Amino acid sequence: MAKLVLVRHGQSLWNKKNVFTGWVDVPLSTVGIEEALKAGETLKDLEFDVVYTSVQVRALETAMIAMAKNKSEKTPVVIHPDGKMSEWGVIYSEEMSKNVIPVYRDWHLNERYYGELQGMNKAETAKTYGDEQVHIWRRSYDVPPPNGECLQDTAERTIPFFKENILKQLKEGKNVLVSAHGNSLRSIVMFIEELSKEEVLKLEIPTGVPLLFSYENDKLTRE
Numbered sequence: 514m515a516k517l518v519l520v521r522h523g524q525s526l527w528n529k530k531n532v533f534t535g536w537v538d539v540p541l542s543t544v545g546i547e548e549a550l551k552a553g554e555t556l557k558d559l560e561f562d563v564v565y566t567s568v569q570v571r572a573l574e575t576a577m578i579a580m581a582k583n584k585s586e587k588t589p590v591v592i593h594p595d596g597k598m599s600e601w602g603v604i605y606s607e608e609m610s611k612n613v614i615p616v617y618r619d620w621h622l623n624e625r626y627y628g629e630l631q632g633m634n635k636a637e638t639a640k641t642y643g644d645e646q647v648h649i650w651r652r653s654y655d656v657p658p659p660n661g662e663c664l665q666d667t668a669e670r671t672i673p674f675f676k677e678n679i680l681k682q683l684k685e686g687k688n689v690l691v692s693a694h695g696n697s698l699r700s701i702v703m704f705i706e707e708l709s710k711e712e713v714l715k716l717e718i719p720t721g722v723p724l725l726f727s728y729e730n731d732k733l734t735r736e
C-alpha cells in the first residue's frame with residue numbers, strides 16, 4: 514500500500530514576523546529548521562521513493578532536512594524544475610538511479626500568490642481592513658486578496674499537477690513526500706477529502722507537521 518505524506522514547510526522568517534509571504538522566497542527560521550528535523554524523526558522509518566516540493570526555498574529546505582533523518586540508504590537528489598538535467602550531461606546511470614531519491618521542484622506547488630498583501634503584517638492588515646475581511650482573504654475558497662490568488666486559483670494549478678504526477682506515482686506503488694505550503698496544501702487536502710467551500714474555511718495546516726495518507730483501491734485515506 515503506497516503512502517503519501519504532505520508536510521507544510523517549517524516556520525519561515527516571515528511566519529515568525531506574522532507577515533504575508535506568498536511567492537516571496539524567504540527561508541526557514543531556527544524554529545522552522547527544528548520543526549523540519551522533528552518531521553524527519555517522525556518519518557524516518559518510511560522509505561520514500563520520490564519527493565516533490567515547490568520552487569520556494571522554505572519548502573525545499575524542509576524536505577531535505579526531513580530526508581536527512583530517513584533510514585533509506587538512497588540519496589535525495591534535487592532535480593532542476595525544467596528537468597533539463599539530462600541535456601546538461603547529468604544522466605544517471607541505471608546503477609546510480611537505484612541509489613537516488615529524485616526531489617522534483619515545481620512552481621505548481623508554490624504557496625498561494627498573496628498579491629498586494631505580500632510583505633504586509635497580518636495583524637496590521639486586520640486593523641486596516643477588519644478581522645473578517647482578512648479571514649475571508651486567508652481562508653475562503655473563491656474570494657482573492659487584492660491582486661492575488663484565491664484558493665480556487667491555487668487549486669487550478671495544484672490539482673492537475675497532483676493528479677498527473679503525485680497520484681501517478683502512488684498508483685505505481687511509490688511512497689511520496691510532498692513538502693509545500695499552507696494554502697497549496699489546503700487546496701490538495703480539500704481535493705483529497707472532498708471538502709466543501711464551507712468546510713475548507715475551517716481547514717488549517719500547521720507548519721512542519723506531516724499528514725499521512727494511505728493509497729489503496731484508487732482512494733487516499735488519512736491515517
Ligand SMILES: O=C(O)[C@H](O)COP(=O)(O)O
Pocket residue numbers: 532533534535536624627651694695696
Ligand atoms: O504565505 C503566507 O503568508 C503563509 O505561508 C500562509 O499564510 P496564511 O496562513 O495567512 O494563508
